[in-house]
Amino acid sequence: MAQRIGFCTALLSVWLWSFAAQTQPFLRRAGEVFLVNGNASGLARYGDYLYMVLNESTHPLVVYDIRQPERPRVVRHLQAPGWPMRCRLVAPGWLWTVHGNGEGFFDLTFPDHPKLATDPQAGPLLRHVRRTDFRVHPNFTYTTCAWQNVLYYGTENQATAIYDIAEPNKPKLLAELTDGVPMQLQENYLFLSGKAGLQVYDVANPAQPKLVGRLSPTSDWPFTLRISAVAWEKDRLYVGIRQDLPALFGRGPFAQAQSGLAVFDVRDWQQPRLLGYTWVENTISDITGLACKDGYVFASDASFGLRVYDTRVPERIRQVAADRQGGELSAAVLLPKRRLLVLGQNLSGSTFVVDIADAFRPRLLGYYHHGLRVWGQMASSDDERYVYFQADISRPRPGLSGLFTLDVQDPQHPSLASVVPDVARAYGLACVGQYLYSSGGDIFDLRQPNQPKKLAVRLPASGYQIAHYDNHLYVANFAESSERGQLSILRLQTPTEAEIAGRLDLPLGHRVISMAFLDKRLYLGWAERSGEARRPRGLVIEVDITDPRTPKILRRFDPEKDLQLTGHYCQVWSDSQYLIVGSYHRKIGVYDVSVQNRQPACVALLDDLPSAWWLVGESERLYRICLDRLLVLEYRKR
Known part of the structure; x- marks a missing residue:
């Protein structure tokens, strides 16, 4: 009998545990698609392998x-210390990545899988030179080369000091060149950038460098030189070039915003001869580094990623390959009927289309590259064929801000349908019926969804973010001239007529990142500037909007004290039951906020997540828009 009771008790316990697992809310990681972030900033080639570094990236070494x-x-x-701006070969089998906030030395014994040296005694001689003797940034970062026991150091006086570092703690000055700083070292040739252009030295004997050639701009060239991007192979010299970008999306010119590649015959270093050149067409570009192999030239473009050119016929240079790397995810719109998510970027921007049908296996389908900045909430047409986003650029001048319409009928090959230029800068869009409203105050007629029409009439308020709820638009304004922002509530009398129904002064400065609605309450995810901190602090504000004419602040939630998140700025989203809050770093939580006289009840929390700018969701599924990837999360309602 006792055994039977024990068995029944155990069975009941298992059943109760199973029932609880099915009924209790939970939050878990599902799948992710990795897109990588940063700006392509330098290249190095080692045999059959090419290494590219991305500045400000979570995985900077490609x-x-x-x-x-x-x-x-x-x-x-691969991960690498700091935010590397350059990478260079500094000894046989050793790659150096460098920036002021970190250096890495990678063992290339297996060149397809560089290994970061962690043993303090390992590595090339350069690693053991005292950093108190030389400045890591900007000198090591931008104007220094090395090979085995010789260091070519760019000084603050725009000169090159050549040192013997066979004894790293006792560097010995061998020679000094006063006409430039090092940009590249290949075999016995050192390439310097100076006022006179590009200087080339033979450094077979580093104690006695010999000037062998010079490349100076001439009035015949329709470009200026970008000497930081230089490579040499046999009798060919490859140099990055620049000019004004004549036009972009109907505006321009943009100063020195178009880059390209020039090829010179240097069989006689004293008389280099221009053979041909090419441009990156129809987009902002910034070629930062070059490498070459068998007549093919690899270019790191900070505004795109990797570009590959066939220069074997220099009079007809062709781009033969391109690999999109970099940017930073910061915007999104969900297309639920098509099971697609469209993502935007705020650096060197592209717009990506991701298949989210399988939460555990999201797939990148295609992208459209525009090179501008997109931030916040995008929108879509009712049939989900067209996606709308505002893209802008502040530099180079004169700047640009436009409403872009992207046709995603073929998600593998999204195409640009139209651009409406000269719109007010905005970081949020709200689509209501056949009209689109921007946080910048513009109104667009979408009755021809592929050709939005900007109306002459504007909203009576503008701001940083916008949302729609119960026939009202909620516009949160930047805190610019004062320390306080403002929430404006606009009632839509007709689609083209809005009046201010209510206003609410917001208690803190900076900006509202996102908004969410739940049971006649509005939740504002906040970014508050705090002292000298690089990233703003976070805050969540709860606003009673039962009567839009008299909005009232009900509660303020500190992300650390009240929500168990990190203190960084917050993104908010809501379903019909819970408030979901994500912090920029690491955490996201699901909260019950139904009881007004107590703090939110955390019903699920996840930690150790990639950093993220944005958050969107649908029933029992969340999409964390991380800097370098889309992370899909699943949660279950009670």
Whole structure:
């Protein structure tokens, strides 16, 4: 009998545990699609492998297999110390990545899988030079090369000091060049950038460098030189070039915003001869580094990623490959009927289309590259064929802000349908019926969804973010001239006539990142500037909007004290039951906020997540728009 009772008790316990698991709310990671962030800032080639570094990236080192140079293949993305701006070969089998906030020395014994040296005794001689003797940034970062026991150091006086570092703690000055700083070292040639242009020295004997050639701009060239991007192979010299970008999306010119590649015959270094050149067309570009193999030239473009050119016929240079790397995810719109999510970027921007049908296997389908900045809430047409986003750029001048319409009928090949230029800058869009409203105050007629029409009439308020709820528009304004922002509530009398129904002064400065509605309450996810902190602090504000004419602040939630999140700025989203709040760093939580006289009840919390700017969701599924990836989360309602 006792055994039977014990068995029944155990069975009941299992059943209760199973029932609880099915009924209690939970939050878990599902799948992710990795897109990588940052700006392509430098290149180095080692045999059949190419290394590209991305500044301000979570995985800054990209490894390519270039055995077929016209078809570079990404082998892997690796983490590296700091935010590397350059990478250079500094000894046989050693790659150096460098920035002021971190250096890395990678062992290339297996060139397809560089290994970061962690043993303090390992690595090339350069690693053991005292950083108190030389400035890491900006000198090491931008104007220094090295090979084995010789250091070519760019000084603050725009000169090059050549040192013997065979004894790293006792560097010995060998020679000094006063006409420029080092940009590249290949075999026995050192390439300097100076006032006179590009200087080339033979440094076979580093104690006695010999000037062998010079490349100075001439009035015949329709470009200026970008000497930081230089490479040499056999009798060919490759140099980055720049000019004004004549036009972009109907506006321009943009100063020095178009870059390209020039090829010179240097069989006689004293008389380099221009053979041909090419431009990156129809987009902002910034070529930062070059490498070459068998007549193919690899270019790191900070505004795009990797570009590959066939220069074997220099009079007809062709781009033969391009690999999109970089940017930073910061905007989104969900297309629920098509099971697609469209993502935007705030650096070197592209717009990506992701298949989210399987939460555990989201797939990147295609992208459209525009090179501008997109932030916040995008929108879509009712049939989900067209996606709307505002893209802008402040520099180079004169700047640009436009409403873009993207046709995503073929998600693998999204195409630009139209651009409405000269719109007010905005970081949020709200689509209501056949009209689109921007936080910048513009109104667009969408009756022709592929050709939005900007109306002459504007909203009576503008701001940083906008949302729609119960025939009202909620516009949160920047805190610019004062320390306080403002929430404006606009009642839509007709789609083109809005009147201010109510206003609410917001208690803190900076900006509202996102908004969410739940049971006649509005939740504002906040970014508050705090002292000298690089990232703003977070805050969540709860506003009673039962009567839009008299909105009232009900509660303020500190992300650390009240929500168990990190203190960084917050993104908010809501379903019909819970408030979901994500912090920029690490955490996201699901909260019951139904009881007014107590703090939110955290019903689920996740930690150790990638940093994220934005958050969107649908029933029992969340999409965390991380800097370098889309992360899909699942949660269950009670």
